[in-house]
Amino acid sequence: xxxxxxxxxxxxxxxxxxxxxxxxxxxxxxxxxxxxxxxxxxxxxxxxxxxxxxxxxxxxxxxxxxxxxxxxxxxxxxxxxxxxxxxxxxxxxxxxxxxxxxxxxxxxxxxxxxxxxxxxxxxxxxxxxxxxxxxxxxxxxxxxxxxxxxxxxxxxxxxxxxxxxxxxxxxxxxxxxxxxxxxxxxxxxxxxxxxxxxxxxxxxxxxxxxxxxxxxxxxxxxxxxxxxxxxxxxxxxxxxxxxxxxxxxxxxxxxxxxxxxxxxxxxxxxxxxxxxxxxxxxxxxxxxxxxxxxxxxxxxxxxxxxxxxxxxxxxxxxxxxxxxxxxxxxxxxxxxxxxxxxxxxxxxxxxxxxxxxxxxxxxxxxxxxxxxxxxxxxxxxxxxxxxxxxxxxxxxxxxxxxxxxxxxxxxxxxxxxxxxxxxxxxxxxxxxxxxxxxxxxxxxxxxxxxxxxxxxxxxxxxxxxxxxxxxxxxxxxxxxxxxxxxxxxxxxxxxxxxxxxxxxxxxxxxxxxxxxxxxxxx
DNA sequence: GCGGATCAC
DNA sequence: TATGGTGATCCGC
Numbered sequence: 256x257x258x259x260x261x262x263x264x265x266x267x268x269x270x271x272x273x274x275x276x277x278x279x280x281x282x283x284x285x286x287x288x289x290x291x292x293x294x295x296x297x298x299x300x301x302x303x304x305x306x307x308x309x310x311x312x313x314x315x316x317x318x319x320x321x322x323x324x325x326x327x328x329x330x331x332x333x334x335x336x337x338x339x340x341x342x343x344x345x346x347x348x349x350x351x352x353x354x355x356x357x358x359x360x361x362x363x364x365x366x367x368x369x370x371x372x373x374x375x376x377x378x379x380x381x382x383x384x385x386x387x388x389x390x391x392x393x394x395x396x397x398x399x400x401x402x403x404x405x406x407x408x409x410x411x412x413x414x415x416x417x418x419x420x421x422x423x424x425x426x427x428x429x430x431x432x433x434x435x436x437x438x439x440x441x442x443x444x445x446x447x448x449x450x451x452x453x454x455x456x457x458x459x460x461x462x463x464x465x466x467x468x469x470x471x472x473x474x475x476x477x478x479x480x481x482x483x484x485x486x487x488x489x490x491x492x493x494x495x496x497x498x499x500x501x502x503x504x505x506x507x508x509x510x511x512x513x514x515x516x517x518x519x520x521x522x523x524x525x526x527x528x529x530x531x532x533x534x535x536x537x538x539x540x541x542x543x544x545x546x547x548x549x550x551x552x553x554x555x556x557x558x559x560x561x562x563x564x565x566x567x568x569x570x571x572x573x574x575x576x577x578x579x580x581x582x583x584x585x586x587x588x589x590x591x592x593x594x595x596x597x598x599x600x601x602x603x604x605x606x607x608x609x610x611x612x613x614x615x616x617x618x619x620x621x622x623x624x625x626x627x628x629x630x631x632x633x634x635x636x637x638x639x640x641x642x643x644x645x646x647x648x649x650x651x652x653x654x655x656x657x658x659x660x661x662x663x664x665x666x667x668x669x670x671x672x673x674x675x676x677x678x679x680x681x682x683x684x685x686x687x688x689x690x691x692x693x694x695x696x697x698x699x700x701x702x703x704x705x706x707x708x709x710x711x712x713x714x715x716x717x718x719x720x721x722x723x724x725x726x727x728x729x730x731x732x733x734x735x736x737x738x739x740x741x742x743x744x745x746x747x748x749x750x751x752x753x754x755x756x757x758x759x760x761x762x763x764x765x766x767x768x769x770x771x772x773x774x775x776x777x
Numbered sequence: 778g779c780g781g782a783t784c785a786c
Numbered sequence: 787t788a789t790g791g792t793g794a795t796c797c798g799c
Binding site for chain 1: 787788789790791792793794795796797
Binding site for chain 2: 309312390403404448449450451452592593594595596597598692694704705706707708709710
């Protein structure tokens with residue numbers, strides 16, 4: 256009885272295809288209408304058929320899990336419960352509430368940059384990407400259900416007025432550099448997660464900040480000391496920042512002092528919230544773009560918090576066990592970084608929707624999931640996460656992939672493969688790296704994916720060396736397909752890298768005094 | 778080590 | 787007409 260999901264297949268399938276309202280800016284819209292348009296646009300496509308197939312695989316996984324659950328005895332459960340309790344105690348003892356971790360996230364980053372640079376877009380629903388795929392959308396477009404990772408042609412059906420702007424990555428990278436300079440003032444070892452997002456450890460900054468005079472906590476309304484005529488012109492056109500959002504739930508960073516009254520500058524206090532507000536204020540003054548932030552005792556929590564008052568807001572979770580446990584109580588598991596669509600569906604099948612459920616069901620979970628997953632679930636349920644931010648060391652893999660219109664001719668497939676090898680070899684050369692395992696990933700026109708790999712006795716870096724391996728892998732696949740040709744839509748060449756020897760230099764980047772430094776690690 | 782899958786951005 | 791590219795990790799062989 257309880258291993259039979261009550262949802263129909265269609266309802267279940269929605270979790271994969273339908274509107275993802277996990278993101279901010281999606282509240283109170285007509286979900287049903289949006290979903291029916293999405294389904295209508297997708298139905299019958301190769302992509303849709305493949306998603307259906309993957310969804311059925313997930314359903315089978317869930318069925319298997321439910322069978323396993325049905326076989327669990329009271330004795331097993333009791334034993335597991337004892338272990339879980341022991342583990343919980345150990346984790347509880349390790350709880351560290353002493354660090355102040357901040358997660359910063361730019362609001363609708365790519366879209367906001369485009370709106371900033373093209374005033375006409377400010378009042379329109381718009382997205383950055385192409386008819387095939389959108390990277391992000393502004394908040395006006397989100398009201399129609401238009402979101403990141405949605406193909407543009409479907410977005411157009413949801414919102415016919417949608418303006419789709421092609422991405423300008425060089426511009427986003429430049430803006431990213433600007434905000435990273437500010438991040439560095441608060442934590443020179445901050446951890447960037449992408450162009451628009453980073454984790455910072457504010458602990459040291461706050462210690463120093465307590466002794467800071469007001470002058471160091473005062474920031475001008477614009478950081479541009481010598482505005483160009485173009486800047487002045489821009490100032491005339493708009494007052495300050497673009498009207499990104501009609502209303503913001505959070506706390507805008509520069510509300511307290513008015514421009515004139517305070518000689519064009521703003522004083523910030525010494526507490527965390529003031530420091531973070533100051534950082535967001537400086538970001539807005541420097542880039543005319545807004546950011547949201549979360550403040551918490553660890554990275555897992557800070558990440559969730561940064562989403563809480565998005566856009567243009569911040570949220571602080573106090574560093575007490577009580578506050579943390581209260582916060583986790585009703586938090587949907589899907590909000591936690593690392594729990595995606597599939598994990599959510601599996602947990603839901605067990606009646607687990609909120610993080611507090613994880614804690615209540617740990618004994619059961621420990622019998623159904625791997626040790627790694629379990630440990631993670633347990634930490635999540637207790638509101639635990641990393642309290643130290645460490646920059647990633649050297650990269651572990653490097654890859655290049657390309658999607659194209661159906662490619663069936665073997666000769667063309669080999670020459671494409673060579674192209675990819677050439678590009679990959681170039682990238683590897685740039686970083687002075689060598690590959691240990693060369694892989695070939697193929698996606699056919701039905702969206703089915705296959706990976707083939709070969710590990711080499713000696714690491715390789717040159718185009719010809721890589722191609723020698725990749726060519727063989729491709730040939731095998733073509734031969735295996737028998738008399739029929741491979742009908743490809745994507746080819747990828749992932750390469751796991753030879754880990755640097757002990758003697759090899761290892762560098763990291765850090766920021767200080769507005770400059771970007773390369774530093775040797777240890 | 779290999780291949781499939783999941784996840785994040 | 788049309789559903790991305792890059793990197794990491796985990797699981798079960």
